């Protein structure tokens with residue numbers, strides 16, 4: 019059996035009524051592959067892993083994988099994940115969100131989760147659009163692009179999700195693309211084993227809702243665009259701002275050791291117990 | 299209920315503090331909240347009591363996040379609670395529906411203040427009775443309890459946790475500004491004398507576990523994240539395995555079970571306290587802080603020769619119609635005083651079906667209805 023077929027047998031649910039909901043050629047499928055390869059490499063048991071997802075095309079991943087899975091409400095995945103991690107810090111909690119999910123309706127939760135620094139892995143599949151609801155502009159839709167709610171061109175400016183996460187205080191931040199699948203495996207694996215809040219922004223494509231409308235072609239053309247626009251972070255450091263216009267960086271953008279929330283909270287428990295004992 | 303005999307420690311507490319004591323006694327070890335008057339003391343007391351008890355307190359970025367975290371903690375096997383007031387309760391409605399559909403035990407305290415909107419932050423009200431029933435979208439069953447004294451705050455909070463665990467459903471406790479901040483005597487029972495229920499966990503081998511399979515109780519055993527029963531939890535309507543479905547032959551049994559599990563246990567869930575109803579010709583139906591005034595009023599009315607009785611509702615939803623119907627057929631008239639424009643009285647009228655005369659007494663100016671106001675109406679009924 020091919021290596022990946024083994025992983026499919028091990029990690030995808032057999033009792034789930036496939037087919038999945040995604041369009042043929044969607045980046046979510048490639049991301050799903052990267053996710054299970056990365057999890058396999060970390061060596062965690064399936065029972066130890068909790069996949070928490072938001073609402074959107076990417077959020078549907080939780081249905082297909084054989085872990086403890088939780089499909090939450092739109093934008094709130096990180097809040098549920100916070101409760102899970104605090105109640106049982108031994109669980110490896112991986113949160114999967116769309117760009118709208120994580121940075122529009124869930125934007126506040128996203129920055130606060132980064133600031134709190136629980137040991138959680140947060141993955142944002144950024145396809146620059148609201149896929150599931152049919153192509154409305156999202157906080158990552160580029161200026162000037164068209165969407166079903168921006169027929170005359172989008173006049174808002176896009177968030178840069180990875181940079182936002184770093185500014186908000188995440189311990190680790192990485193960006194990858196579904197085109198650079200090997201790198202994506204590595205980045206997700208790193209983020210899972212990282213102690214602290216680790217964010218991976220996954221640049222993906224929604225050819226159905228975004229590509230078509232913005233004359234970017236089909237899935238293959240959009241993958242080619244990812245290949246041509248992504249610059250590895252170490253190479254980017256040698257390039258001028260001019261050379262970098264229209265490009266984005268990929269790789270580990272931030273990696274630092276910060277106090278982890280559950281660890282800090284244990285100190286609070288000790289202090290509270292000591293105070294109580296003193297009070298008799 | 300805890301009887302006077304079994305009562306242990308005597309303390310002087312305010313309602314908000316007593317809710318914390320009740321929660322801790324019931325086994326609550328997780329609290330997530332966002333500050334709001336008049337519920338804030340619940341967060342404050344939880345923040346120093348929980349860590350000492352080995353539990354976790356967290357102040358979230360808003361009430362949406364608070365209930366999200368509570369649901370997450372419960373799915374990971376910890377009894378969890380949040381507390382808020384009207385504006386925050388409105389923000390919780392979406393995740394409340396999630397907890398109903400995913401059948402996640404949790405307790406939500408709403409200390410009611412004057413509304414709508416930011417309203418009267420420091421004044422009493424009972425304006426959220428219908429929000430507690432119908433605030434989240436879609437058809438759903440819900441259990442809602444009301445508290446009127448500090449002692450209630452303790453006893454009913456324990457009961458709320460027990461119901462939520464037993465029936466795998468969110469339970470809402472409606473308190474109000476007066477109950478929350480009134481400092482009065484309370485008896486805390488010895489821990490061993492408190493009935494504490496825990497959710498039923500699966501005991502089949504994991505590969506045989508069907509997470510949402512029906513049984514006579516209508517409440518499937520609940521797997522906990524990490525204990526080997528890997529399954530899917532979702533707010534989408536789902537089949538017995540937890541997977542999203544749009545098939546009527548799967549949706550109908552699921553939704554029916556959701557309602558059945560609450561409705562068929564009404565005799566357990568519907569808690570009321572009656573005073574002098576046996577020979578009553580007129581009765582007052584009241585709940586929360588207003589029932590304190592009502593109690594005084596019916597005692598006074600009796601002294602003046604009016605055969606008055608009180609039915610205090612501890613359970614507001616599912617509405618205790620099975621208990622009230624026989625009473626409505628027996629009495630000459632009913633008075634329903636409440637701090638809103640008539641939310642429970644509407645329900646009383648609905649079940650009354652013309653059996654007796656229903657009168658209302660409403661106040662929405664941020665002040666409590668006094669015993670005298672009730673008395674004046676009672677003697678004229």
Ligand SMILES: Cc1ncc(C[n+]2csc(CCOP(=O)(O)OP(=O)(O)O)c2C)c(N)n1
Nearest residue numbers: 073074075076092116117118119148149150
């Ligand atoms: C509270 C709420 N508002 C709106 C929706 C409708 N809705 C479902 S998915 C979605 C957008 C998803 O976009 P994104 O997060 O970018 O994920 P994608 O589908 O592109 O993967 C919206 C607005 C909802 N489910 N809940």
Ligand code: SF4
Nearest residue numbers: 040041044075149224
């Ligand atoms: S709509 Fe877009 S994001 Fe959703 S499945 Fe289709 S291609 Fe993927």
